[in-house]
Amino acid sequence: MSQVLPPIPPSQPAPPVPPSFPPPSPGWAPPHRRPRRAGFAVAVLTGALLVGGGAGLGGAALYDAATGDGSGSGGTSSLPVVDNGNRPAASGSVESVAAAVLPSVVALDVRGSGGEGSGSGVVLDSEGLILTNDHVVTLGGQIPADQAEVTVSFNNGEKVPATVVGTDPLTDTALVEVDGVADLKPVTIGKSSNLDVGEQVVAIGSPFGLDATVTSGIVSALDRPVEVARDAQGNATAYPAIQTDAAINPGNSGGPLVNMDGQLVGINASIRSTSSGQGAESGSIGLGFAIPIDEVLPIIDQLRAGDTPTHARLGIQVSDVAGAAGSSDATLSGARIAEIERGSAASDAGLRQGDVITAIDDHRIEGTEALIATVRSYRPGETVKITYLRDGKESTTELKLGSDG
Template identity: 75%
Template sequence: MTQVPPSTSSTQELPPTPSTGPTTPPAPPFLPPSGPPPSYATRRPRRSGFAALVLTGALLVGGGAGVGGAALYDALSDDAVPASGPGAPLQVADNGDRPAADGSVESVAATVLPSVVALEVSAPGGSGGGSGVVIDSDGTILTNDHVVTLGGAIPADQARITAAFSDGTRTSAKVIGTDPLTDTALVKVDGVEDLTPVTIGKSGNLDVGEQVVAIGSPFGLDATVTSGIVSALDRPVEVGRDQQGNVTAYPAIQTDAAINPGNSGGPLVNMDGQLVGINASIRSTGSAFGSEAGSIGLGFAIPIDEVLPIIEQIRAGEAPTHARLGIQVSDAAGQAGSSDPSVRGARIERIDDDSAAADAGLRDGDVIIAIGDHRIDDTEALIATVRSYRPGDTVEVTYVRGGEEGTTELELGSDG
């Protein structure tokens, strides 16, 4: 299906121009800073002589114990270091390296880190980096489209990619397919053995407040582990649009696990170490100095359930397809001339002939306020929600017409 070009009212795939309020940019590929590396304090040399003296004394005391040990202590007592006080050696508690408890962040990190990959991307005129996760033993790595295209600056097939694994292995990788509308991409490496694919879980099983772990390469710091909770589910997030007006949006998993530039494409996992999301974007306050702001506890991941069909299409060499209603819409809240300015939703401006919306009896002027159980407050929410379905799925649409609420069922069309 051809996307409807932008007009004075936006299409279902193309909401109106964003307001000047806060934006939710994708966590961009990491761009290494210029200038000399930061300096670090020089570590002072160890006091090896003192350490040897203390060790020698300890051996002497230990050797004398049980064989005139008390007499030996008395003989040396004038010069001995007291057991306590300012001159006594510090006591060290050594509990050993205990095994990680099941369900702990430590256990999750040990399980997932071998599957996480740092991606270095370069092309004429630019370079950057991001993260990825191994999804099969054939060397397929899942990441973001904006990682392999340097934020849309280059075509994916021009990217030169190096994959760095947790064991230190480095090898080249090539893009095998992308889907800009869901910010998804697959790259593949050859000649690397004993890969550890991540276990894919169900994002639909997540609950608000559930603990999660994010792993990636923020600011180029490979194999960084952060943890937090699921702050919200089905958060409509729009992160960009192309020159044809096609919108990148998804119903995101919101988390307060620290996500920064370079985390893009890395896994968000549950406490069983299962992949439930792809870290993709952050809410940023910006910076007075023009640099990318860091984490403020508002990170967003693409739910794995929504993009798994896209991933399978790319792996099979097919062009990804997406569900669509076949309408042009605009934000309804406060719209001049609306019969009820208090109604929030997506107002239908035009319906394509023979579209899913036309077949279901929807009309120009109807305001869509819900798709299934998902509330629709604006066009961004409508796009993100429809993207969570597949072509051919049957959904219930709730709308307002002339002040009266109604519902209809329709079978979603396809842009394929």
């Protein structure tokens, strides 16, 4: 069973969760930049980066000294050089996408009583509204969002303080706002539902504090169940993630994933790590995950209106199952109903304790994470068809999803 994703410092391989939540499992890590006070593992990697940087600079200095003629002219060579000038970027190229989107991407530095860290964000409107991750502004759940001291750095080098408008831990979404910044360029918002597996995408952000870093890849999978948080009772929540092999690293959290038209289709939120120890560092291994923008837009509207975000719910507690419900098929998978709330959407639709949910509409349910992520992709009040097994017999029922609001 997959475990929780983002909300802890990115130097840790597990996702960040509020302190009252149970600790997340190893192997997953939010890609926001490591806090500067994150302990030995961070110090080791930072030291390695500093040594590497120093070596690179030293090497360049030695090269200049060895090849220079003392004349001070560093731009000449006896070798033939072809200068084609700066060619215009081809439409639909990574270069053209970067040129269009970079002015909309920002870096966020966050301070609070729990330490400090940073991540990325994207400008939503000309008034200064910026979208990022909840785990960026709360330092992985270490501080309340309203106590975060946020500084936003724009692509032109301007730095201004920002105010947290609101957050939604269940979708790892946060809005911050800046005032008095002229000539903001809002990102163009696309539809994540139009994405196809194999489609090229571009990720932009500030991995390891390297602002305005552009990487590209493809959509590796869609609707990948990825845990993002657990509540105080230990109940998991997940979202149907966009999986990409575009390099995503600590510091990319909150930054945009865009299609080749330069349209925002996802918010980079987490990565898969090969590390599992508390002191281990994580980096890109070609398994990055973004929150689909279609799932985020309703939350943005509620946050900017000052409302508490709402989410669809069935009103059940579930567990993973294999070869269950009296079926002779040992390969059967699904989510078994362990508890059901009286008066909930599931109860009113006739579902019972022990039923095994195998599909919601045309989405296969292979376990608890898939169920949670699929329900999260709907809004309260929407009608869905539930396919389930009871005593080895498959049945369907329709229900109107409830709300946690």
